[in-house]
Amino acid sequence: MQKMNRTLLAGMATLLAMQATQVTSAAELPPKPSVGDILKRSQPGDWRPLDPDNTLYLELPSGRVVIEMAPSFAPNHVRNIKALAREHYFDGLAILRSQDNFVVQWGDQNEDNDKARQVKAAQKSLAAEFTVPLKNDSHFTRMPDRDGFAPQVGHSNGFPAARDPKAGQTWLTHCYGMVGVARGNESDSGGGTSLYVVTGHAPRQLDRNITVVGRVVSGMPLLSTLPRGPAPMGFYDKPELQVPVNAIKVAADIPEAERARIQVMRTDSPAYQAVLDAQRNRGGPWNKYSPAYLDLCNAQIPVREQKP
Amino acid sequence: MQKMNRTLLAGMATLLAMQATQVTSAAELPPKPSVGDILKRSQPGDWRPLDPDNTLYLELPSGRVVIEMAPSFAPNHVRNIKALAREHYFDGLAILRSQDNFVVQWGDQNEDNDKARQVKAAQKSLAAEFTVPLKNDSHFTRMPDRDGFAPQVGHSNGFPAARDPKAGQTWLTHCYGMVGVARGNESDSGGGTSLYVVTGHAPRQLDRNITVVGRVVSGMPLLSTLPRGPAPMGFYDKPELQVPVNAIKVAADIPEAERARIQVMRTDSPAYQAVLDAQRNRGGPWNKYSPAYLDLCNAQIPVREQKP
Numbered sequence: 001m002q003k004m005n006r007t008l009l010a011g012m013a014t015l016l017a018m019q020a021t022q023v024t025s026a027a028e029l030p031p032k033p034s035v036g037d038i039l040k041r042s043q044p045g046d047w048r049p050l051d052p053d054n055t056l057y058l059e060l061p062s063g064r065v066v067i068e069m070a071p072s073f074a075p076n077h078v079r080n081i082k083a084l085a086r087e088h089y090f091d092g093l094a095i096l097r098s099q100d101n102f103v104v105q106w107g108d109q110n111e112d113n114d115k116a117r118q119v120k121a122a123q124k125s126l127a128a129e130f131t132v133p134l135k136n137d138s139h140f141t142r143m144p145d146r147d148g149f150a151p152q153v154g155h156s157n158g159f160p161a162a163r164d165p166k167a168g169q170t171w172l173t174h175c176y177g178m179v180g181v182a183r184g185n186e187s188d189s190g191g192g193t194s195l196y197v198v199t200g201h202a203p204r205q206l207d208r209n210i211t212v213v214g215r216v217v218s219g220m221p222l223l224s225t226l227p228r229g230p231a232p233m234g235f236y237d238k239p240e241l242q243v244p245v246n247a248i249k250v251a252a253d254i255p256e257a258e259r260a261r262i263q264v265m266r267t268d269s270p271a272y273q274a275v276l277d278a279q280r281n282r283g284g285p286w287n288k289y290s291p292a293y294l295d296l297c298n299a300q301i302p303v304r305e306q307k308p
Numbered sequence: 309m310q311k312m313n314r315t316l317l318a319g320m321a322t323l324l325a326m327q328a329t330q331v332t333s334a335a336e337l338p339p340k341p342s343v344g345d346i347l348k349r350s351q352p353g354d355w356r357p358l359d360p361d362n363t364l365y366l367e368l369p370s371g372r373v374v375i376e377m378a379p380s381f382a383p384n385h386v387r388n389i390k391a392l393a394r395e396h397y398f399d400g401l402a403i404l405r406s407q408d409n410f411v412v413q414w415g416d417q418n419e420d421n422d423k424a425r426q427v428k429a430a431q432k433s434l435a436a437e438f439t440v441p442l443k444n445d446s447h448f449t450r451m452p453d454r455d456g457f458a459p460q461v462g463h464s465n466g467f468p469a470a471r472d473p474k475a476g477q478t479w480l481t482h483c484y485g486m487v488g489v490a491r492g493n494e495s496d497s498g499g500g501t502s503l504y505v506v507t508g509h510a511p512r513q514l515d516r517n518i519t520v521v522g523r524v525v526s527g528m529p530l531l532s533t534l535p536r537g538p539a540p541m542g543f544y545d546k547p548e549l550q551v552p553v554n555a556i557k558v559a560a561d562i563p564e565a566e567r568a569r570i571q572v573m574r575t576d577s578p579a580y581q582a583v584l585d586a587q588r589n590r591g592g593p594w595n596k597y598s599p600a601y602l603d604l605c606n607a608q609i610p611v612r613e614q615k616p
Contacts, residue, residue: 100528100529100532101484101485101528101532130596130597145456146454146456147456148453148454148455148456148599148601148602148603149599149601149603175509176409176508176509177409185592185593185594187596200484200508200509201483201484201508201509201510201603201605201606202509202603202606203606204599204603204606205587205590205595205598205599205606207597207599208596208597208599209594209595209596209597220408220409221408221535221536224408224409224532224533224536225532225533225534225535225536226533227529227533228529228532228533279513282513285493286493286517287513287517288438288495288516288517289438289515289516289517290513291456291457291512291513291515291516293456293457294456295456295457295509295510295512297509298509298510298511298512298513
């Protein structure tokens, strides 16, 4: 390849003068379609709209964060979080914590004292849903890439997921943008009254230790750029540092015209397998080395605005 | 374990009443020392100061970002970046780009036009140092954890690193906070005039494609919270969005009293091996499941203020 390049360049004096450094570059990778190329070529059937009944809007003063929930992986928690949203549990609470390279978390700063926000029809805590039986999930598409944390990894209906066939379990993985249910030391001490979003390198050690309920599909920068809290674990130790949560709404509860028009690429489509391959086997000219490997949490899950 | 817990709890009525949910929790992991516990027990010899001659201060209006450089892995680039800093190449340039879950990058917005900042004694571009011979690095401590991107991973003198013994090569890995040399399509089109810092999930596909020169050891939040740029790849498309770089200084060039007093844990110390183990094999009571695995880019490299 190097030799071919030299030969090619020898006949192209002008280009050689402009790109003199190319002669010294290493072997070139052949060009390959990029993720952008594949998205451009994708068909309407490669995409699906969000289900408004399983979509949450976290309304912040800076804008809206759109969260897609995963009822296949946490049916009871998803139901409870929707109930909490519908009884306005979250409205007027705040983001309490932003820890660099880890998570942003919101909830009730008075949870443990007598000013605590009351839970009405919803439940304050639930039995853990750290994993669910394999049969709950019929959308899994396995990646060939080996993973340090789980026997199998891949995607299920727009979410990064892992499986242990021997144990008969599957679970959502803590990649960037995933949403989990904060809890105390006891497995069933959480119920969704306090939620967090991953804003750093995937803390996969939390997998199977926490109920994961969904993924942010739009608005991550509103969370990832929040000032880091000065107290341990990134807590905002003064109330004035906290960021108000105006409301959390279920998309189905608001007029259609006010909903986010977002589509997610179907992760069981051939187009998505091409997206994964474009990230696994990268082509030139920029790339000089391709790892022939894709880390689950680096696998983009494309999202786009739905055309009106 | 579950049964033992029940027996134990049966004799502790008061505690049972307070922690009623514990009865339903899964098998408990035995408690283990945390990273915090190990840091508290660490000895002065487990730490080393930064070498002022290989430390850069990126001075922003919001404060100082401290970068430790790795001359073993990129000797020519480190030398050149110091030369650029010493001829004040960076002073008054700007952060041009912040892409969510990826990188922050600074440099000269006029690099490609006739207002370009001139490089004086330093070099504008250099031959790539994507990898170096294994013999360059005598500090490597291998992690037992398997890695998708490289045959071996571990740490070298405070930096996450990978090795390919067959190829006789080692290189620094693109974990959170690592600093790399931006380049064009040609391998040797960079030289350090534009640098970037990883602010998202480790883009390890850049390993062996870019010269990595160091790591941010203090001040990451000053970079990670910057507003994301609205243009493609997170570029700030209007000059007023750019964040000024007041200066980049070599620590050795400023009076000792004005230097950051930072120590880094020696990654070849037994204390650091204990830090890794505490992250690999996590104990209860909070953790219910331990992956017995540590991702290279989740392995904290402890840093502390040096006591005066």
